[in-house]
Amino acid sequence: MKYAEHPLRQILELTREQWDHPAERDAVRDNFHKVRMCRTAALGGEVYASAAEEKVCYHTCKSKCCPSCGNRGTLLWQREQWATLPDIPFVGIVLTMPDVFWPGFKAHRLLQHDLPALGAAVLQQWAWSRYQVRLFGIVIQHTFGGRLNHNPHLHIMVSAGGLKPAEARWVKSLEFDRGQIMDLWRFAVTSYLWKAHRDGLLRESSLPKDFNDLINRQVQRDWNIHITRIMSKMHFLAYAGRYIRRLPISQKRILEVTEQEVVYQIKDTRTKTLLETRSTPAEFVAILKQHVLDRYHHSMRYFGLLAPRTKRLTSAAVFALLGQWPRPKPPRQRWAASLKKHFGVDPLLDTFGQRMKWVGHKQPVPAP
Numbered sequence: 001m002k003y004a005e006h007p008l009r010q011i012l013e014l015t016r017e018q019w020d021h022p023a024e025r026d027a028v029r030d031n032f033h034k035v036r037m038c039r040t041a042a043l044g045g046e047v048y049a050s051a052a053e054e055k056v057c058y059h060t061c062k063s064k065c066c067p068s069c070g071n072r073g074t075l076l077w078q079r080e081q082w083a084t085l086p087d088i089p090f091v092g093i094v095l096t097m098p099d100v101f102w103p104g105f106k107a108h109r110l111l112q113h114d115l116p117a118l119g120a121a122v123l124q125q126w127a128w129s130r131y132q133v134r135l136f137g138i139v140i141q142h143t144f145g146g147r148l149n150h151n152p153h154l155h156i157m158v159s160a161g162g163l164k165p166a167e168a169r170w171v172k173s174l175e176f177d178r179g180q181i182m183d184l185w186r187f188a189v190t191s192y193l194w195k196a197h198r199d200g201l202l203r204e205s206s207l208p209k210d211f212n213d214l215i216n217r218q219v220q221r222d223w224n225i226h227i228t229r230i231m232s233k234m235h236f237l238a239y240a241g242r243y244i245r246r247l248p249i250s251q252k253r254i255l256e257v258t259e260q261e262v263v264y265q266i267k268d269t270r271t272k273t274l275l276e277t278r279s280t281p282a283e284f285v286a287i288l289k290q291h292v293l294d295r296y297h298h299s300m301r302y303f304g305l306l307a308p309r310t311k312r313l314t315s316a317a318v319f320a321l322l323g324q325w326p327r328p329k330p331p332r333q334r335w336a337a338s339l340k341k342h343f344g345v346d347p348l349l350d351t352f353g354q355r356m357k358w359v360g361h362k363q364p365v366p367a368p
Helices: 007-014 026-037 067-084 099-107 115-131 178-198 211-219 233-241 281-289 308-321 335-343
Strands: 045-049 054-058 090-095 136-144 150-159 162-164 169-171 225-227 254-257 262-268 273-279 300-304 357-362
Touching (some): 007 026, 007 281, 054 357, 090 115, 090 178, 090 233, 099 150, 099 178, 115 136, 115 162, 115 300, 150 233, 178 211, 178 225, 300 308
Antiparallel strands (some): 045 054, 045 357, 136 150, 136 300, 162 169, 254 262, 262 273
């Protein structure tokens, strides 16, 4: 039996016994249930009608694990950030760690949630110690690699310049030193793990016996740190938007779903190609659920001049120093207007091209 539409939802239906049970994390069960019910009668909807026909537009689930809802959330986020950020260049920085540390963070999710704070602290400390400036910054946490394996790392987007408070001026161009940033990141991660081990926060069963020796060896080697070229604000928002509000695989890369097998594509980062691979539906869901964020945890953090408290105090001053005018927050775009703008589809036209009007609510029908 093959499926052609909504492959992720179909996989979740096939594997419900594997993830819908009390022993599973609440975040996994809640998000997967939302994806199952997205745009179905289970969430209810709004009824629109014209003189010729009637149409029910079912509500969406708003889950970050839902491909369609995550895409709309990204578009709205990009629209708001375009108004918030000044027209300045940005730089992307990717902070990775040796693979010997991945199992420890996978086994201790609470420690993994602290990685964005560590990455933000590294960039802020580097910028202040070298230039005495404060940056616009966003940290986006990734728990997966191209092969959907557990690979915790950070994508950090920062302004290419910074505010120098002591002189009340904007420093236009900073030279990001890979070696210095790498040293700070390596020290932050290894110190954090060493202290967590010292304080008994790490389960011994998840660690190698010579854990302290392992840390000492990793301190002696170079870590992979990637710094992108300078990018415009629009390029920055498009780049950052690829990494937020989504699961590690898009639906278009799920090629085939049957009751026995899922055929999907993974990314080979070395050759920069897509490779076809196969697994059972249960194995596929086991891969996905490890990347579902826990409740009240976010994949994206703001720091520096974008931190909520700081932004309220410094935003107007920064725009003035740059000779730019602050933009008002754009009104939230209605769903129908968003579909028409980004996908060229007007959901409120009937099959004869006539405009439909709202006529009532459709009550939710309990899902099985």
